[in-house]
Amino acid sequence: MLGRLLSDVLRQLTAEKRTSPRPEAQLPGENPLAEYFFNNPGRLIHKWHHYFDIYHRHFARFRGRSPVVVEIGVFHGGSLQMWHHYFGPGTRVVGIDIDPRCRSFEDEATTILIGDQGDRRFLAEVRGRVPHIDILIDDGGHAMAQQIATFEELYPHVQPDGIYLCEDIHTSFMPEFGGGHRREGTFLEYGKALVDRLYGWYSRDHTVLTADEFTRATYALHFYDSVLVIEKSPKAPPQTSLTGTPSF
Ligand SMILES: C[S@@+](CC[C@H](N)C(=O)[O-])C[C@H]1O[C@@H](n2cnc3c(N)ncnc32)[C@H](O)[C@@H]1O
Numbered sequence: 001m002l003g004r005l006l007s008d009v010l011r012q013l014t015a016e017k018r019t020s021p022r023p024e025a026q027l028p029g030e031n032p033l034a035e036y037f038f039n040n041p042g043r044l045i046h047k048w049h050h051y052f053d054i055y056h057r058h059f060a061r062f063r064g065r066s067p068v069v070v071e072i073g074v075f076h077g078g079s080l081q082m083w084h085h086y087f088g089p090g091t092r093v094v095g096i097d098i099d100p101r102c103r104s105f106e107d108e109a110t111t112i113l114i115g116d117q118g119d120r121r122f123l124a125e126v127r128g129r130v131p132h133i134d135i136l137i138d139d140g141g142h143a144m145a146q147q148i149a150t151f152e153e154l155y156p157h158v159q160p161d162g163i164y165l166c167e168d169i170h171t172s173f174m175p176e177f178g179g180g181h182r183r184e185g186t187f188l189e190y191g192k193a194l195v196d197r198l199y200g201w202y203s204r205d206h207t208v209l210t211a212d213e214f215t216r217a218t219y220a221l222h223f224y225d226s227v228l229v230i231e232k233s234p235k236a237p238p239q240t241s242l243t244g245t246p247s248f
Pocket residue numbers: 044045046047071072073074075076077078079096097098099115116117118139140141142146
């Protein structure tokens with residue numbers, strides 16, 4: 001009886017290990033952001049636990065390099081403190097929120113801009129006020145029109161080797177955010193169309209799909225549970241070659 005119980009537990013544990021690609025990165029102590037969050041010494045932060053692995057995977061190369069990090073959605077200001085702690089001295093964090101109370105989180109290393117991320121005129125002002133962005137995190141209102149306007153206005157403005165990360169994109173399934181399964185106009189459907197644009201080079205009908213600015217500026221799209229990460233890197237038209245000696 002006990003033997004069977006033990007072998008059931010073991011089977012369950014090894015099955016979990018097999019289905020989780022990087023279980024170790026979830027553990028506080030192995031991921032500095034998770035470590036900070038679960039021992040939070042600062043203001044309130046609201047994050048899904050599985051986001052820490054994604055952040056660390058894409059943000060680690062900016063640590064200690066004084067990046068400019070923009071987060072839309074300030075809430076109680078705790079995540080601004082977490083980004084400073086993670087990226088280190090010299091980092092500039094820009095928090096954007098519609099709630100004017102967030103101004104109180106401004107300090108010498110933190111800029112706060114108040115406005116509506118769904119308002120393209122405000123986003124144009126953001127481009128003027130923040131001329132250099134290495135990382136942009138969209139954790140604001142999570143409504144479809146907000147996520148799409150923010151991407152269209154700010155993605156081209158992110159540095160050529162920067163990262164654009166939009167979180168909570170599961171709202172694309174929620175009618176209260178303008179979502180719905182496969183519904184036209186959701187951020188998830190918009191993101192799926194970006195996959196086509198990544199392959200614009202290979203289009204056979206350039207009237208419907210062609211290599212555009214997005215194709216030339218984007219290295220990879222990473223779709224995770226609830227998070228889309230877009231990695232920028234200037235791309236030249238792809239080349240192919242045959243090398244070596246023929247066998248037949
Ligand atoms: C999920 S909270 C942000 C959580 C925070 N990033 C954290 O990790 O603790 C969402 C924030 O987005 C702000 N927000 C909602 N709609 C917005 C909009 N249209 N433009 C800018 N900010 C908005 C809210 O005021 C709220 O502070």
